[in-house]
Amino acid sequence: MLSERRLEVLRAIVQDYVGTEEPVGSKALTERHNLGVSPATVRNDMAVLEEEGFIAQPHTSAGRIPTDKGYRLFVDKLAGVKPLSSPERRAIQNFLDGAVDLDDVVGRTVRLLAQLTRQVAIVQYPSLTRSTVRHVELLSLAPARLMLVLITDTGRVEQRMVDCPAPFGETSVADLRARLNSRVVGRRFADVPKLVQDLPESFETEDRGTVSTVLATLLETLVEETEERLMIGGTANLTRFGHDFPLTIRPVLEALEEQVVLLKLLGEAKDSAMTVRIGHENAHEGLNSTSVVAVGYGSGDEAVAKLGVVGPTRMDYPGTMGAVRAVARYVGQILAES
Amino acid sequence: MLSERRLEVLRAIVQDYVGTEEPVGSKALTERHNLGVSPATVRNDMAVLEEEGFIAQPHTSAGRIPTDKGYRLFVDKLAGVKPLSSPERRAIQNFLDGAVDLDDVVGRTVRLLAQLTRQVAIVQYPSLTRSTVRHVELLSLAPARLMLVLITDTGRVEQRMVDCPAPFGETSVADLRARLNSRVVGRRFADVPKLVQDLPESFETEDRGTVSTVLATLLETLVEETEERLMIGGTANLTRFGHDFPLTIRPVLEALEEQVVLLKLLGEAKDSAMTVRIGHENAHEGLNSTSVVAVGYGSGDEAVAKLGVVGPTRMDYPGTMGAVRAVARYVGQILAES
DNA sequence: ACCTGGCACTCGAACATGGCGAGTGCCAAT
DNA sequence: ATTGGCACTCGCCATGTTCGAGTGCCAGGT
Numbered sequence: 001m002l003s004e005r006r007l008e009v010l011r012a013i014v015q016d017y018v019g020t021e022e023p024v025g026s027k028a029l030t031e032r033h034n035l036g037v038s039p040a041t042v043r044n045d046m047a048v049l050e051e052e053g054f055i056a057q058p059h060t061s062a063g064r065i066p067t068d069k070g071y072r073l074f075v076d077k078l079a080g081v082k083p084l085s086s087p088e089r090r091a092i093q094n095f096l097d098g099a100v101d102l103d104d105v106v107g108r109t110v111r112l113l114a115q116l117t118r119q120v121a122i123v124q125y126p127s128l129t130r131s132t133v134r135h136v137e138l139l140s141l142a143p144a145r146l147m148l149v150l151i152t153d154t155g156r157v158e159q160r161m162v163d164c165p166a167p168f169g170e171t172s173v174a175d176l177r178a179r180l181n182s183r184v185v186g187r188r189f190a191d192v193p194k195l196v197q198d199l200p201e202s203f204e205t206e207d208r209g210t211v212s213t214v215l216a217t218l219l220e221t222l223v224e225e226t227e228e229r230l231m232i233g234g235t236a237n238l239t240r241f242g243h244d245f246p247l248t249i250r251p252v253l254e255a256l257e258e259q260v261v262l263l264k265l266l267g268e269a270k271d272s273a274m275t276v277r278i279g280h281e282n283a284h285e286g287l288n289s290t291s292v293v294a295v296g297y298g299s300g301d302e303a304v305a306k307l308g309v310v311g312p313t314r315m316d317y318p319g320t321m322g323a324v325r326a327v328a329r330y331v332g333q334i335l336a337e338s
Numbered sequence: 339m340l341s342e343r344r345l346e347v348l349r350a351i352v353q354d355y356v357g358t359e360e361p362v363g364s365k366a367l368t369e370r371h372n373l374g375v376s377p378a379t380v381r382n383d384m385a386v387l388e389e390e391g392f393i394a395q396p397h398t399s400a401g402r403i404p405t406d407k408g409y410r411l412f413v414d415k416l417a418g419v420k421p422l423s424s425p426e427r428r429a430i431q432n433f434l435d436g437a438v439d440l441d442d443v444v445g446r447t448v449r450l451l452a453q454l455t456r457q458v459a460i461v462q463y464p465s466l467t468r469s470t471v472r473h474v475e476l477l478s479l480a481p482a483r484l485m486l487v488l489i490t491d492t493g494r495v496e497q498r499m500v501d502c503p504a505p506f507g508e509t510s511v512a513d514l515r516a517r518l519n520s521r522v523v524g525r526r527f528a529d530v531p532k533l534v535q536d537l538p539e540s541f542e543t544e545d546r547g548t549v550s551t552v553l554a555t556l557l558e559t560l561v562e563e564t565e566e567r568l569m570i571g572g573t574a575n576l577t578r579f580g581h582d583f584p585l586t587i588r589p590v591l592e593a594l595e596e597q598v599v600l601l602k603l604l605g606e607a608k609d610s611a612m613t614v615r616i617g618h619e620n621a622h623e624g625l626n627s628t629s630v631v632a633v634g635y636g637s638g639d640e641a642v643a644k645l646g647v648v649g650p651t652r653m654d655y656p657g658t659m660g661a662v663r664a665v666a667r668y669v670g671q672i673l674a675e676s
Numbered sequence: 677a678c679c680t681g682g683c684a685c686t687c688g689a690a691c692a693t694g695g696c697g698a699g700t701g702c703c704a705a706t
Numbered sequence: 707a708t709t710g711g712c713a714c715t716c717g718c719c720a721t722g723t724t725c726g727a728g729t730g731c732c733a734g735g736t
Contacts, residue, residue, distance in 0.1 A: 023699090025698060025699050025700085026699075026700080027698075027699075028698090028699095037708075037709090038708075038709055038710075039699095039709095039710095040708075040709055040710070040711090041707085041708055041709070043699090043700070043701075044701095044707090044708085046700095047700090047701080057699090057700090059716070059717070060699090060700080060715060060716060060717095061698075061699050061700050061701095061714085061715045061716050061717080062698080062699070062700090062716080062717075063698080063699065135477060135479065135485065137475060137477055137487065139473060139475055141472075141473060147473065147489070149475065149487060149495070151485070151497065157487070157495055157497045159489065159495045233595060234595070235573060235591050235594075235595065236588055236591035236592040236595060238591070239587060239588040239591065249577060249587075250574055250577040253573050253574035253576070253577065254574040256573075257571060257572070257573065257574060361728090363727065363728050363729085364728070364729080365727080365728075366727090366728095375679075375680090376679070376680055376681075377680095377681095377728095378679075378680055378681070378682090379678085379679055379680070381728090381729070381730075382678095382679085382730095384729095385729095385730080395728095395729090397687070397688070398686060398687060398688095398728095398729080399685085399686045399687050399688080399727080399728050399729050399730095400687080400688075400727085400728070400729090401727080401728065
């Protein structure tokens with residue numbers, strides 16, 4: 001096992017490298033951190049750390065830089081989550097409080113995260129699966145044509161056209177609307193299917209076809225809308241990545257345009273716990289030189305969606321994690337209020 | 339005035355430079371295009387063109403590159419719009435035909451444009467100002483709390499909460515809903531205000547306050563939603579910009595994140611005609627080394643929104659303009675069908 | 677009046693050279 | 707186990723040199 005001091009050396013290397021973006025040597029290390037030992041000792045420790053795969057040299061006789069494995073150890077064992085300063089917290093709250101609707105909340109959140117972390121921010125729209133129904137509306141546009149509108153507790157609105165197999169009178173529409181609402185308002189999307197299952201039976205035979213069609217559309221909406229949307233921002237921060245630009249930045253921009261990739265990226269994170277994926281731990285190879293910090297957020301105690309940032313593996317993990325966690329909390333509060 | 343041949347030389351310079359991305363000299367020019375004159379003559383012509391400000395040398399004794407003014411002349415006088423090949427046209431149609439809803443149409447369009455032009459694509463959502471109302475719905479959520487839902491002919495749905503000054507019965511809700519719809523369905527948003535102006539008067543005194551509030555919210559929605567949304571894509575294509583990366587790409591990425599800037603950019607274009615803004619012609623200085631090609635598109639004969647691309651001033655103007663125009667047409671068709 | 681070939685000149689790109697300094701690994705001493 | 711010393715490695719940078727594309731100008735030809 002690695003001695004206490006060796007870990008301390010690794011921590012120092014990570015911190016210095018994150019700060020300077022340059023390989024760090026033994027001498028510079030002893031000067032900047034008072035480790036209480038000489039450069040030579042540090043050199044020996046470095047040799048061991050390198051042998052174990054935690055650090056590497058970009059080329060012979062240069063300083064060392066942490067490997068993915070090194071960052072992993074740093075994040076798991078050596079670093080905490082740095083809480084934000086209270087002015088920062090206040091700024092977050094003020095900024096998010098100004099939001100007028102869901103789109104605005106998500107938009108502000110993404111800008112906020114990008115600004116705080118100076119990295120690329122990704123915010124997933126609150127998922128419908130765990131949301132609850134605020135209202136279901138049914139409108140008759142034509143004798144055999146209805147519009148179904150679904151409103152969630154997170155303020156999202158979905159609408160679908162329904163072509164009925166048979167004309168469906170206004171009173172029937174009102175009837176169905178009332179019964180639907182009485183059953184599903186306040187319930188979770190996941191529970192809706194079994195709540196409306198027996199609804200067609202309570203209608204006249206001639207209307208059952210239409211009722212079934214409406215229900216089918218409703219359920220379909222639930223499923224389809226589980227394919228989630230997201231918003232990204234702060235891509236300009238990618239320009240701070242490195243000096244070997246085009247090669248690094250291109251695949252990242254490409255990956256960011258593939259919403260599917262990003263959703264998978266966020267999805268991999270376990271539930272609401274904060275997840276850090278470092279370098280090659282990311283499945284998508286365009287993101288092999290980036291790290292992803294993600295966490296769930298939600299209006300209640302449970303997470304309804306995820307948010308996070310994508311940045312270079314050489315990032316300030318404690319600070320980033322702090323910002324991500326803080327933003328997630330405040331967004332949760334905002335959603336709970338509305 | 340510039341002689342025919344000098345214009346021909348300019349055209350050749352633009353074409354070569356766009357192709358090779360390298361300053362083009364007199365010798366190379368005569369080799370690649372059969373201008374029928376010697377390099378020396380071309381040199382003289384170049385000297386004139388430079389004096390007039392159409393071309394410039396990056397440094398002494400290097401080839402010439404077109405200036406913004408040179409591109410402007412090229413676009414105005416020397417280049418046409420290159421029609422797409424028929425396989426390309428078919429591909430566009432097939433790709434767009436698969437769209438399921440408005441978001442999908444816009445999403446597909448942006449990807450398509452980015453792919454065709456290999457540049458950054460921007461597509462504005464169909465504007466509400468010129469849209470017509472498909473349906474207005476009013477729901478009673480609580481005795482003094484209504485929800486207003488607005489559905490446009492382009493498939494967009496907007497919803498607002500309305501807190502009433504006084505309780506408002508179900509029958510009144512139904513009444514207002516019916517009257518509202520009979521007046522505004524099928525009408526343009528711009529015409530709505532005067533169509534509903536006198537509506538409160540026809541209600542009982544006790545309900546007038548609520549009716550006015552509802553109408554105010556409706557009008558407010560119209561105004562607010564005139565602040566339009568847009569979608570961008572193909573940012574990865576920015577990496578093909580130049581070799582002097584970070585400096586060029588950064589301000590562009592920043593500008594692209596400012597939706598306001600982009601909307602203004604598109605908005606400047608006159609109506610549905612195709613507009614090309616080259617380099618410094620763009621007001622925003624982050625975009626001083628880019629050109630913007632934009633055109634209006636719409637479901638009918640009138641433009642409801644704009645779409646376009648942002649790329650380096652050194653771009654294939656005829657090809658880009660062709661792609662932009664073609665995509666706009668097909669999107670218009672798709673919207674008209676739905 | 678215009679075009680052309682020739683010529684001297686300029687200047688950036690590419691490559692080579694060499695000194696500098698940071699950093700390393702190893703070793704003998706404590 | 708830690709330390710100071712020392713020889714060595716290697717990338718970086720500044721300098722120097724060559725090479726070639728491109729230019730401007732001029733004198734001669736049509």
